[in-house]
Amino acid sequence: MTSLTADGLSTTRQPASKARSIWRDVPMDDWNDWHWQMRHRITTAEEMARVVPMTPNEQRTIERALDRFRFAVPPYYASLIDPDDPTCPIRLQAVPGEGELLVGEFDIEDPLNEDGDAVAPGMTHRYPDRVLWVVMHECAMLCRHCTRKRKVGAGSTVITDSDIDAGIAYLRSHSEIRDVLLSGGDPFLLSDDKIQHILERIRSEVPSVEVIRFGTRVPVTMPQRVTPELVEMLRRFHPIYVNTHFTVPKEFTPESESALALMADAGIPLGNQTVLLRGVNDCWALMRKLMHRLTANRVRPYYIYQCDLAEGLEHFRTTVAKGIEIMEHLRGHISGLAVPTFVVDAPGGGGKIPVHPNYVVSQHEHKVVLRNFEGRIVAYEEPRDYSGMCSEGQLCSFCREMVREGTDTVGVAGLFDDDPKNISLVPTAATAEVDVETAAVTAERSA
Secondary structure, eight states, rough: OBBTTTSBSSSSSSOOHTHHHHHSOHHHHTTEEEEEEHHHHHOHHHHHHTTTTOOOOHHHHHHHHHHTTTTBBOOHHHHOOOOTTTOHOOOOOHHHHGGOOOOTTTTTTSSTTTTTTTTTTEEEEETTEEEEOOOOOEOSSSTTTTTTTTTTTOOOOOHHHHHHHHHHHHHHTOOOEEEEEEEOOOGGOHHHHHHHHHHHHHHHHOOOOOEEEEOOHHHHOOOOGGOOOHHHHGGGGGGGEEEEOSSSSSGHHHHHHHHHHHHTTOOEEEEEEEEEEETTOOOHOOOOOOOHHHHHHEEEEEEEEEEEOOOTGGOOOOOOHHHHHHHTTTBBOOOGGGGEEEEEEEETTTTEEEEEOOOEEEEEEEEEEETTOOOEEEEEEOOOOOOOBTTBBBOOOHHHHHHHTOOOOGGGGGSSSSSSOOOOOOOOOHHHHHHHHHHHHHHHHHO
16 A cells, blocks of 8 residues: 655655656665755756666767856756756756757846845845845856756855845835745745744735745755645745746646645635746647646746746757747637746846737727737727826826825836826946946957
8 A cells, every 4th residue: 555645755666757767776765855855956968867868979068067057956957857858858857968068149147137236135126016036146056048047056055044134024024025036046945933933024024015925946846845844834934925937748747746735725815836848848838738737736827937048058948939929829729727928037126017919900099900819800989088087187096095105106117107208217326337248248258
């Protein structure tokens, strides 16, 4: 008879991937222990050569790549690699390749300007009502397509008490922030006690923060970390959201699905962010299957990201047109619940820009011409006597509340107000500095 742990993992029956791997003789109690997985990560070319066949040249490539970026793969994720397929999507995400040795003409060390937008150690405040807070600089697996690969695993990995103090102080002084995204590295690699400490401080000291989110890939790369104890602790601090990062359907296993079920059963809304990667998932049929697997496991597809302009990622990047093509094959063809937003995270810290197929064919004063996913063209008649609840000079109660709170409407949305002077957007000094710095780096490489 098969016995199960509290999180639904078998203590006796081996997963098929483990049974055919070099870890076939590892006791299941060890295999299901995330601390064991972390201690036995593959970190060298010699160790990886025991998992998948490699030529001497491939081993030398890994060793050369390690001069620039770190490398680590948990046994669980490594066991999913097809040793007979050099194009296995698990392998391409986990094992350094020759492409990482190349720096493209437009590659940027910090493509999203997270360091430039920092307001406290590890904290970036780019959008009006939310912050990104990097609380851990280590991951279970060091993904080869990571935009922060320059930092992950370098120096001190765990957030210090003084850095937590600085972050809490910033949040307390900015009551407009209602949403905190805890990221990394991977925040789920912190101990349960450390995570609880951070959550307790936010909830007790910053009442203006309503939502706390985690960005983690451990449900994919090391699902053993998602324990009943962790989930029970998290549910005490609701509303808690978790966004994870499945990239291909092959990453769904009994272990990863058990981790997702634990969190969903605890009332934690789950989302998924997928990076579009050349040769890994740049196929609309694969993406459809991925979205179906996500929703079947109670995970809402959130974003498909265009691969960032980080150093060593040129070989992973697709065209933006490929992403639009994939979206054309998703919208209307599958449930709207399963359709993510395709975004380009703008270089230089411009934030996420959604990119869609164009569904507006034309328009005039009283009519909009649209097309659907089938190519059917229809006209939508606009109301002739429309006046909204927020008419000129007469704000609704919600708008008046925003004015009382001193909330500014920034960006393009700010051009919709009634101020006749508000007719253009001028880049801020910070934005201009980033643009100049980016141009200087590009010019230096071109010289």
